[in-house]
Amino acid sequence: MTEWWRGGVIYQVYPRSFQDSNGDGIGDLAGIIDRLDHIASLGVDCIWLSPITQSPQADMGYDVSDYMQVDPLFGSLQDFDLLMEKAHALGLKVIMDQVVSHTSSQHPWFLESAFSRDNAKADWYVWADANPDGTPPNNWLSVFGGSAWEWHTARKQYYLHNFLTSQPDLNFHNPAVQDAVLDVMRFWLDRGLDGFRLDTVNYYFHDARLRANPPLAELNGKPATNPYDMQSHQFSKSQPENLDWLRKVRAMMDDYPGVTTVGEVGDDERGLELMKKYTSGSDLLHMCYSFDFLGPKFSAAHFRGKVEAFFSGGETGWPCWSFSNHDVIRHMTRWAPNSVSPADLSRQAIALMLTLKGSAGLYQGEELGLPEADILYEELTDPRGIRFWPEDKGRDGCRTPMPWQQSLPHAGFTHGTPWLPIKHSATALSVDVQEANPASTLHYYRQILAWRKTHPALKTGDIAFFDCDEPVLAYSRTAGNKDLICVFNLSAEPLTVTLSGVELALEPVSNNAELDGASLKLGPNGFAILPAPAGEGRVVYSA
Template identity: 60%
Template sequence: MAEWWRGSVTYQVYPRSFQDSDGDGIGDLAGITARLPHLAALGVDAVWLSPIFKSPMADMGYDVSDYMDVDPLFGDLAAFDVMVARAHELGLKVIIDQVISHSSDQHPFFRESRVSRDNARSDWYVWADGKPDGSPPNNWLSVFGGSAWEWDSRRRQYYLHNFLPSQPDLNFHNPAVQDWALSVLRFWLERGVDGFRLDTVNYYFHDTELRPNGPMPQKENRPPVNPYDMQDHLYSKSRPENPGWLERMRALTDEYPDRTMVGEVGDAPWRNVAIMAEYTQPGRLHMTYSFDMLGPEFTAAHFREKIEGFFQGAPDGWPMWAFSNHDVIRHATRWAEYGAADAVVKLAAAMLLSFEGSVCLYQGEEAGQVETDIAFDELTDPPGIRFWPDYKGRDGCRTPMVWDVSEYGGFSDVKPWLPVKAPQLARNLAAQEGVPGSVLEFYREMLAFRRLHPALRLGRTRFFEVPEPVLAFARGDALACVFNLSPRPVVLAVEGVLTEGAPCHAAHLEAGRLVLGPNGFAFLDADGGLSVSAG
C-alpha cells in the first residue's frame, strides 16, 4: 500500500517487558512473536521495537555495542527474522529503533578512538581539549545529569556524551561516520524491516565551535530537579547540518519500497514544532515524533496549538502523535485528576485516534494501564537513581505487560526484572477480553472506527471555536469530533447527527444540542455542513 505509514497506528513494544519466553524474567523476541496476534486483533498497523541490539544495558539497550546483531537477552538474528516473518503474515509492519547518535563506550569503534589522537577512528567521536584550568570545554550538560563532557586519561581529552558517560556521541561531521551509519540501516532494510524510529534525531550534530549554551527562561525561582532543564541547548543539538544528513538517510530508505522513517525530536517547547516541520520537508523524514503531548498539559488549547502549529509550519509534512511511551509517566496516571479512571483513558484514546497525523500507542495503554509505584531499591533507571526522590525515573512505565491475573501477570514464570504490582494486575488484559465497555474492547472499537473512516486517517482538520474544556474539530468535510476534557457536563449547539456505529461516551443529542457528560465525547456527520458552538 503506497504511503501505508500516513495515518497509520503503530504499537510500541518495550521488548524487556512484553513477554518472557525462556524463563529469565526478561522479555525477548520469541515472546514478542507469540504475542503478535494480540496486536493484529487490536487493529494496529505496525509494531515498533525499542532496541534489541547487543548492549551492556547501562541504559537498557540505548547504549549499543554491536548495531548488526541481537543481544542474547532477546535471542538472535534468526529469532528476529522469525518475528518479522510472523508480523508480516499477520499484516503488521515492523519498525525498529536506531540509536546512532551515540554508541556504547564498549563499542569497538570507541575503544579504538580513545586509544590515541591519530588512529583510524580518532575522529569518529566528539573529542575536545579541556580549558587551561582542566575544566570541560564548555557548559553543555547531559540529559542524565552533570556535564556532557567526560575526561579520558588515555587521550588526555574530553569526549561528548549527551546521555550517560558510557554513551559517547558519534561525530557526524565526519563523512565516514555517516557512511557507516547508512550501512547499519541497509543491513536491517535487507532483513525486511519496514522502517526505523530514529532515536534523538536532532542530536546528530554539535556546534564545531563548541559555543556555550545560554540559560532557559525559568518559570519559577526554584531550580528544576535536573539542571539540564535550566539550559537552552542551542549549540549542542538541532544544528543546521542535520537536515542534510536526514536527506542522505531518506535517499537510502527510498531505495526500498514502502519503507518509512520517524524521528524522535526533543527540544525547547517553542522550537519543537519548527524542528518537526523542518525535518519533514520533502526528501527528509516521513514523520516526526515529539514529546509535545507527553506532558501534564490536558487542555483543548494545548492539543489544538500543537496540531495547528505543526500543519501551519509543515503543510506537506506529517507528524506522529503519542500520549505515552517508555520515557514518561503513563497518561492514565498523568491525567487522572480530570475524571474517572476508565472515562479519562477512553476519552484520551478517542482523541488521539482522531488527530490528524499518525499515532503511536504504548504497550499496556489498551488495558488502561497506570504508572507503577517503584521503590528506590527496585530502580534500574540511571536518572531515577540519580535524581530520587523528586524524579523517580522511567521504570514506572516500563514494568511488564499484564496479560492475566497470575502472580507475574502472564509475563513470566519467574520474578521479572521489574515488579508486577497489584494496581497493574487489576488492569490485566484477560479480565477485559470480550467484556463490553472494557478499555481493551474500547480500543478495538476505536481502532476499527479509524480504519473504516478515511477522514480519520487522511482528512484535513478544521477546529471549531468552542471554549474550554471542549476540543472540537472536523476531519474532512463531513465528520466532527467533539470531546469534553473535564469531569463536568457541557452542552453545545451542533448541526449534524451522531455517526452511526461510532464510539460514543456520555453523549446524546436533543433538539440541536449535544449534551456531553463527564469526559463525554461523540462523533457527528452530515451530508451538508457541520457546526459546533457553545450551547
C-alpha cells in the first residue's frame, strides 16, 4: 500500500469548536459529520480529531478517564463509526489524538493505583516518597505552573504530573502499562481508524533515578512568565528508553496496513533532534512535528535552517510541518507584523507550507485566514491562561468556534450559547461569505491544494535552498518530473530578484508577483513558483 501520509495534508478538527448539532454550545461528532463536505472540498488527505474520548474536560479532553469510550459531550461510539464511514466514502483518512503519557485522576487505573502501595496497579503511575523535610522528590516543574509533584494522602507519597494535578503521568517503565496502552490503540484501529496523532510523544518516560533538572543555560536576560521555562528538562522527559517503546508502537501499527502515526514533540531545546530520531528508519514513528514553526520567528534563515537541519546527515526521518494548531496563537496574528495585507499573508503561508519538503498540518480556520480571537479574562476556559494572565493569555484565542454563516447567531456554529464566543473578526471571514467571493482565501486554499497534487516533486521530491539575503527565501523542489523553483518575499516591502536557468512563466498559484524578463518583482508577502529544468535554476537577491 502506498505511503499516503508521506507528503500528505492533514486537517486538524478541534471537535469542541467545529460544529454543534444539538444546541449545547459544544461541537460534536454529528456536527463534524454535517460538515465533512467542507473538509473534503479543500482537497486534504486526512482529518485529525483532537480528543473525543471520555474525560472530565479539565484540560479539554487531554485528561482521559476512559480510553475506549467517546465522551457524551461529543456523541457515542456509533457516531464515531458513522463519521469513519462517511469520511472514508469522501476519500478522507481519519486519525485521532491518543493521549497516553498521562490520564485523568478519575481514570480507574489511577483510582486503583492511588488506593494503596500494594495493589495490582500500584506501579502504573510515577510515585515517590517525600524528602525527609516533606518537600517533593526533586525540582521537576509542571508545564501549567508549580511543582510537577502532588501529594496524595492515601498513598502518603507524591505522584508525578507534567501538566495539571488532575493529569497524573503513567509509568512507562512498567511493561504492563505499555501493554495496556497498545490494547487501547488496537481498539481504535480495529474500528477502522487510520492512525494516531500522539500527544506529548517525548513525555512517556522519566528518569528512573529521579535526578534533578539543571537550570536552563540561557534565558536571554528576561524573567520567565512560567518557571517551567527556566529549567532544562533533561530528566523529566525525552529519555532514551522512549525509542524502544516507539518501536513497540510501530510493530503494532505495522499489523494494520496503511495506518500512520504523527508524534508531537514538546521540547524547545531538542525538538528538531527528537523529530529526526523518532522518525528515522522504518521501525519508529512515521512522522513527527515540533513547535519550530509555531512561534513568532518569520525569516528566511529560520525556515531554511530548520528544514536543512532536519534533512541533514542522510537520515530517513519525515516531518509534518504546521504553522498553527490548538495550542498556539494563530499564525495570521503571530506573523502579522511582517505583512500589510492579511490576504497576502494567508496565501504566502499556505504556499510555503505546501512547498516545503514534508507533510503538512492545517488547523481548522486556516482556510479562512482566521486571526487569533481577543478573549477577555472572564471568557477564559483554559487553565493555562487563567493561571498566567495577562502575560500568557492561554490557548482559548485559537480555539474559538468555526464561523459558518455570517447572518446567523454565533455564525451558524450553534443555536445555543457557544462555549467560547465567536468574535466579529472571525464572523466577517465566515465560510458563506468566502464561498461567494471567488478571490477569497478559502477559494485560494482549494486552488493551491488541487495544484499541488499535480506536482509529485512537492510531495516527496528533494529540496535545495538558494543563497539569498533576507528577506528572500528561495528553493527548488526536484523529483525529475515537473521540477519547481519557489521564491518568497517574507517582508512587507516590495523587492526584485534575478532569475537564471528558469522557465520564465509563473505557476497559477503565484501571488503578488510579476515577471519582467529575468527580473522577478515580488510585492509585500509576494511569492512566485516557476517551472525549472532540474538542477539548473538560480535565484539571486542581495539586500
